[in-house]
Amino acid sequence: MRRAIFLLMASWLLGTAATAGTIEMKVNGLVCGFCAQGIEKTLRKYPATDGVIVSLENRLVAIATKDGQDISDAELTKALTDAGYTVKAIERTDRSLAAIRESLQKK
Amino acid sequence: MFRMHGYAGASLALLAISTLPAADAKPIAFAAGTTVMGEYGAGTMNEAQVFYAPRYFFSVGAGHLSLQSDIDDRTRDITYARLNYLVKRWNLEAAQGNVFAWGGAGRGHVGDTGANVLTGNAGAQVDYETRWVYASLKADYFDSSAFSHRIDTLQVGLAPYAHEYDTLATWFVVQGRQYTGDIYDGVEWALLLRLFKGGKWVEAGATADGKLQAMFMVNF
Numbered sequence: 001m002r003r004a005i006f007l008l009m010a011s012w013l014l015g016t017a018a019t020a021g022t023i024e025m026k027v028n029g030l031v032c033g034f035c036a037q038g039i040e041k042t043l044r045k046y047p048a049t050d051g052v053i054v055s056l057e058n059r060l061v062a063i064a065t066k067d068g069q070d071i072s073d074a075e076l077t078k079a080l081t082d083a084g085y086t087v088k089a090i091e092r093t094d095r096s097l098a099a100i101r102e103s104l105q106k107k
Numbered sequence: 108m109f110r111m112h113g114y115a116g117a118s119l120a121l122l123a124i125s126t127l128p129a130a131d132a133k134p135i136a137f138a139a140g141t142t143v144m145g146e147y148g149a150g151t152m153n154e155a156q157v158f159y160a161p162r163y164f165f166s167v168g169a170g171h172l173s174l175q176s177d178i179d180d181r182t183r184d185i186t187y188a189r190l191n192y193l194v195k196r197w198n199l200e201a202a203q204g205n206v207f208a209w210g211g212a213g214r215g216h217v218g219d220t221g222a223n224v225l226t227g228n229a230g231a232q233v234d235y236e237t238r239w240v241y242a243s244l245k246a247d248y249f250d251s252s253a254f255s256h257r258i259d260t261l262q263v264g265l266a267p268y269a270h271e272y273d274t275l276a277t278w279f280v281v282q283g284r285q286y287t288g289d290i291y292d293g294v295e296w297a298l299l300l301r302l303f304k305g306g307k308w309v310e311a312g313a314t315a316d317g318k319l320q321a322m323f324m325v326n327f
Binding site for chain 1: 202270305
């Protein structure tokens, strides 16, 4: 019984770890705080969004998604295009927003 | 001291904008965003505006412009509704350029006669900005059966450091403004300090005549 519970918990943990993640996007046109404010406001509307970081210096928009949830590349591209910006690349990574923030502060 | 007559100032403005990267307060901040702006223009003009942008490429709203002639006692008070449209945007790696146009209508009150007249409004703005430098050229035209005024504004700004979203942005701005219709003789130059962080923006400085020039903007 204990083994069954352990296996159940392990599979649940592995499952959520696999689906929760960070989406990093390279975006053109990010030059001011208003740009960042608009993008953050747009992306926070998604129920799957757990957190957002915008770096003007690195042309980076990073989104952490909630466990088990995702936002498709097409949806993200459309959202940023509709916000007035140009998405150049989308990458799914294992870096947490905290790690991204830390690496940005080191630069 | 810095006054220039006729359209020499406008020519200078065009020359400056053609040789420098450029931007300024935009009539559309971001999609689903509201912009509130107010400006005290050295006693010559005061303006308040509120715009809402349903999409990133257009906004609708209203404004009130007061003009007080520096030459005689004429005054104009214009209350208008306006549609702003983003004609073209260039999203570059570390820069953005925009062309905006707008049009509207409202009521103009002629201070010296007391008349109220239907007043049309049209304008355009070209801007370009990086995190270090920006410039914009704006023309705002108001026309009625009783008056016709155009306000041309050039701004060139330099940032002493590149700001981030969560840090205070500082800009040193040179502004040249020219009015038609006997509001001001020559070009009104001003030096401004602009600060913004998040969605809030304030700028203040002085014209070459020593008068206060100030503005605020809030986006939410």
